[in-house]
Amino acid sequence: MIKYIVSALVLGIGAGYLNSNWGSIGAGFWVSDYVFNGALIVLLFVMGLVFGLDKESVSKMRRMGLKILVIPIAVALGSILGGTVSALVLGLDVVKTMTVTAGYGWYTLAGPLVGQLFGAQWGALGFVVNFLRELFTIVTISLTARIDKYAPIALGGATTMDTTLPVIVRYCGSDSLIAAFSSGFTLSIIAPFTIIAVAALR
Amino acid sequence: MILADGSVWAGVGFVIDLRMLYLVVPLVVGISLGYLFRDRRKVDLGKVSLGVIVVLIFSLGFGIGSNGELLRSLPEVGLDAVVILVFALGFSVVLVWAARKLVRLE
Numbered sequence: 001m002i003k004y005i006v007s008a009l010v011l012g013i014g015a016g017y018l019n020s021n022w023g024s025i026g027a028g029f030w031v032s033d034y035v036f037n038g039a040l041i042v043l044l045f046v047m048g049l050v051f052g053l054d055k056e057s058v059s060k061m062r063r064m065g066l067k068i069l070v071i072p073i074a075v076a077l078g079s080i081l082g083g084t085v086s087a088l089v090l091g092l093d094v095v096k097t098m099t100v101t102a103g104y105g106w107y108t109l110a111g112p113l114v115g116q117l118f119g120a121q122w123g124a125l126g127f128v129v130n131f132l133r134e135l136f137t138i139v140t141i142s143l144t145a146r147i148d149k150y151a152p153i154a155l156g157g158a159t160t161m162d163t164t165l166p167v168i169v170r171y172c173g174s175d176s177l178i179a180a181f182s183s184g185f186t187l188s189i190i191a192p193f194t195i196i197a198v199a200a201l202r
Numbered sequence: 203m204i205l206a207d208g209s210v211w212a213g214v215g216f217v218i219d220l221r222m223l224y225l226v227v228p229l230v231v232g233i234s235l236g237y238l239f240r241d242r243r244k245v246d247l248g249k250v251s252l253g254v255i256v257v258l259i260f261s262l263g264f265g266i267g268s269n270g271e272l273l274r275s276l277p278e279v280g281l282d283a284v285v286i287l288v289f290a291l292g293f294s295v296v297l298v299w300a301a302r303k304l305v306r307l308e
C-alpha cells in the first residue's frame with residue numbers, strides 16, 4: 001500500500017510542478033484546494049463511520065478520556081526541545097530554531113510566521129523543516145507504525161488532524177483515530193501561540 | 203492578514219483557523235452514524251478509502267509541486283533542516299513514549 005501512497009505523492013509533486021511552470025491552466029488551485037479538501041472530508045466521514053461501528057474502539061476511547069492530551073503536550077515539548085539541542089549542535093540561534101520546530105509540521109503557518117518574526121531566511125527554514133516533517137511522516141509510516149503505535153502520531157505533529165491522519169489510521173488501526181485527530185487538533189491550535197511565546201524569549 | 207492556508211491572522215497574537223470546523227463536522231457525523239448502526243454487520247470500507255487516500259496524497263503533492271517558494275528554499279536550507287528535524291522528531295517520539303508510560307495510556 002505504501003507504494004501507492006508514495007507514487008501518488010511523487011506524481012502529484014511532478015504534476016503540480018509542471019502545471020505551475022509550463023503554462024498553468026488554472027487548475028492548480030482547484031486540485032490543491034477543492035480536490036484536497038473534498039477527499040479529506042470524505043475520508044474523515046468514512047474513518048469516523050468505521051470507528052463508530054467498532055465497539056472496541058469506542059470503549060477504548062472512553063477509557064482513555066482526558067489522558068489522551070498528554071500526547072500533544074509531549075509532542076510540543078519534544079519538538080521545542082529538539083529545536084534547542086539541534087541549534088546547539090549546528091551552532092544556530094537557539095530561540096529562532098525553537099520557533100521553527102514549534103510549528104509541529106504545519107508549514108503554511110510556520111513559514112510565513114517565522115519569516116515575519118526573523119526574516120526571510122528563517123522563514124525558509126521554518127517552511128522546509130515543517131514541510132519535511134509531514135513528508136517524512138507519510139513516507140516512513142510502514143516502518144514507524146511497527147516501532148510503536150503512537151510513534152507516527154508523535155512524528156506527524158499538527159498534521160495528524162488532516163494530511164497524515166488517513167495514512168496513520170490505515171496503518172495503526174481504527175482505534176488510533178481519536179488519539180491522532182485530537183493530538184493534531186491540539187497542536188494546530190497551540191502552534192501559533194507557542195511560536196510567538198518562544199520568540200518572546202529573546 | 204490572511205495566511206496561505208486560509209487562516210486569519212488577527213494581529214494581536216491569535217489565529218482563527220477555519221480548518222478546524224469543517225474537519226470536525228464530518229468526523230463527528232461519521233462517528234455518530236457509525237455508533238447508531240454499531241449492531242449491524244461491519245462493512246469493509248478499506249478499498250473505498252485507499253482510493254480516496256491516493257487522491258488526497260496526490261493533491262497534497264500537487265500543492266507542494268506548485269509551491270515555488272518552498273521548492274526554492276529546499277536546497278538553501280535543506281541540510282540544516284534535516285538535522286533540526288531529526289532532533290525534533292527524536293525527542294517527540296521519546297517524550298510521547300515516556301508520557302504514555304507515566305499516565306498508563308494504552
